[in-house]
Amino acid sequence: MDASYSITDIASQISKCKLCELHKDRTLTVPGDGDPNSKIMIIGEAPGQNEDQKGIPFVGRAGHILDSLLESINIDRTKIFITNMVKCRPPKNRDPNVKEIIQCTDFLDHQISIINPLVIITLGRLSLKKFLPNTSIKIARGSIYKWKQYNIFPIYHPAAALYNPKLLPKMKSDFKKISSLIEGMETDFKSTQMK
Numbered sequence: 001m002d003a004s005y006s007i008t009d010i011a012s013q014i015s016k017c018k019l020c021e022l023h024k025d026r027t028l029t030v031p032g033d034g035d036p037n038s039k040i041m042i043i044g045e046a047p048g049q050n051e052d053q054k055g056i057p058f059v060g061r062a063g064h065i066l067d068s069l070l071e072s073i074n075i076d077r078t079k080i081f082i083t084n085m086v087k088c089r090p091p092k093n094r095d096p097n098v099k100e101i102i103q104c105t106d107f108l109d110h111q112i113s114i115i116n117p118l119v120i121i122t123l124g125r126l127s128l129k130k131f132l133p134n135t136s137i138k139i140a141r142g143s144i145y146k147w148k149q150y151n152i153f154p155i156y157h158p159a160a161a162l163y164n165p166k167l168l169p170k171m172k173s174d175f176k177k178i179s180s181l182i183e184g185m186e187t188d189f190k191s192t193q194m195k
């Protein structure tokens, strides 16, 4: 299956979605952005004001922090796929509620199965909860976990560093782990394919 076609197809379904109340206040839907053939997928929480205006995830202040963390390990954001738990902006940037997250889950699950990433990086509490409902970000961050066939790597949400700059060094060291983890996984993946 052509991954980019299917991701485009999901984006078009999202653009017409009226399953939850969030559609009423949105300017644009924010389906996700980047390379659908990537081995890395990043999942944040919900679009904010800048994302709602541009239709692209992580283009505001939190996005700048995310970009600099990615740059610090030489990863260009166009080479990975970035999306959110919900695809429309909650009013006044509140957290999306359980109902909104559930209504949007099918879109996210489809995106995950099309992209089939080696590693899913969750940003913050809400996206962690989807994969590891019984743990906290403080405990889970910076380690790898299994969810179905996927490797989950939770880290703090970049916006947390805006309020608490002391988190930034922790986030930088978590990002450093990601690049070596991915190298190791790619080697394992290639050797299983050669068998």
Ligand code: URA
Residues within 6 Å of the ligand: 044, 045, 046, 047, 048, 051, 056, 057, 058, 059, 060, 062, 063, 084, 159
């Ligand atoms: N925060 C998120 O979780 N997602 C965005 O796209 C922007 C800010």
